[in-house]
Structure formats: structure tokens, C-alpha cells
Amino acid sequence: MSKNRRLVVLFAACLSTGxxxxxxxxxxxxxxxxxxxxxxIPVRLEAANVVLNxxxxxxxxxxxxxxxxxxxxxxxxxxxxxxxxIIAIFHTDAGHVTLDDKAxxxxxxIATGNPYKELLxxxxxxxxxxxxxxxxxxxxxxxxxxxxxGVKVNTDAMVRLTQLAEEGYVQIKE
Numbered sequence: 001m002s003k004n005r006r007l008v009v010l011f012a013a014c015l016s017t018g019x020x021x022x023x024x025x026x027x028x029x030x031x032x033x034x035x036x037x038x039x040x041i042p043v044r045l046e047a048a049n050v051v052l053n054x055x056x057x058x059x060x061x062x063x064x065x066x067x068x069x070x071x072x073x074x075x076x077x078x079x080x081x082x083x084x085x086i087i088a089i090f091h092t093d094a095g096h097v098t099l100d101d102k103a104x105x106x107x108x109x110i111a112t113g114n115p116y117k118e119l120l121x122x123x124x125x126x127x128x129x130x131x132x133x134x135x136x137x138x139x140x141x142x143x144x145x146x147x148x149x150g151v152k153v154n155t156d157a158m159v160r161l162t163q164l165a166e167e168g169y170v171q172i173k174e
Contacts, residue, residue, distance in 0.1 A: 045076070047083040049169040053161055055092040058174075066094070066174035067119050074126040087164065088123070091133030091157035095140065098132040103146035117148055124150045133157035 050073060057064040066088070073086050090098050097120065101113035120130055132147060135156045144153065154160040161171060 044080050045082045045084075046080075048077075049084045049087075049164075049167070050172060051087040051089060051161065051164045051169045052172050052174050053157070054088055054090050054094045054097075054174045055157070057094050057097070062115075064094075064097070064116070067097075067116060067123070069172070069174065070123050070128055071119070074123060074128050078126065085129065085169075086127065087129045087131060087169070089131045089133065089154065089157050089160060091136045095132055095136040095142075098130060098147050098151045099142065100146060100148055103142060107140065107142075114148070120148055121150070131160065133160070 052066060052070060052073075054066045057066065059065065060068065070086065070088055076082065077084070077086065096104060096107045097114070097116045099107060099114055101117065104114035104117075105111055124130055129152065130148075130150065131152045131154050132142075133156060134153050137143070137146075137153060147153070165171060
């Protein structure tokens, strides 16, 4: 069940049990509309090197959180003129995201093509480096010709993450 759906169900349960009355709920909504969110800890990055470790996909609707987070990072880096790099390493159960339509269809046993293709291409245009784990590719018999243009293959995700940590990259586990 999606987060929004859970909130609606929880809210409906509160209404039906009398924990929250419809009038009180409206009062709360009115107060929220008058009070904007206050940021207590404003953060802007002048320089940062970030690697997202993506070994599986968790979803918000049909959007993988990891791809959404990559988009937010790229947006913030651009808006803040942050110096640095963003790398996304796809491996294990998330490696298929890097495949072109033909290979994606074969890997997923479908005929619709890679639904994440345009998102990844857009991220690469924004400077995000997309990498696929070579061990994952080997395990699935994928070759470079199976990948979206611009996707780079590293030797092994775990070794690459270790290398980037030694270089000072901050790892975010997705």
C-alpha cells in the first residue's frame, strides 16, 4: 500500500473512531495553510561527491525512490552550483534498469521496453554518472551492447564502492 493510501486509511480510521472529528481535521488543515514549513537546519552543499548504492528498487507509485533521489541531487547540485560528482551504481536486483529496450524486454520477460530509460538518459545529461556492476552483468549474460548509451560498467559494485569511499565519496544506500 502506498504511503499516501496508508495515510488516507489511517485518517479515515481516526475519523470513524472519533479520534479526529471532521471539524477538527478542517481546523488543522486551515492552520497548516497559514503556517509555512520552517527549515531549522538549512543545508547547501558547496562541494560534494556522492555515490548512490542501488541494489534493489523501492517504489513510490511507479517511480523508484533511487531514481527520484538522483533527480533531486542533480537538481540541487545545479541550483546551488555544487562542485562535485554524483554517481549511481546499479547492481544485483536493480541492474536491469540500465538495459536498452531489447535487453530489458528479454530480462524482464515483457514487451514494453525499459520504462526508466528516459529518466536515466535525462540524469546522464545532467551530469549523473550511471554505472552497472560488471559482476551483475556477467551473472545475467549482459554485454555492453545491451546497455543504454552512456552507461559505464565497473568491475564489481562492492569494489567500486570501496574505491569511491577511499576517494572521499559519501555513500547513500538506496
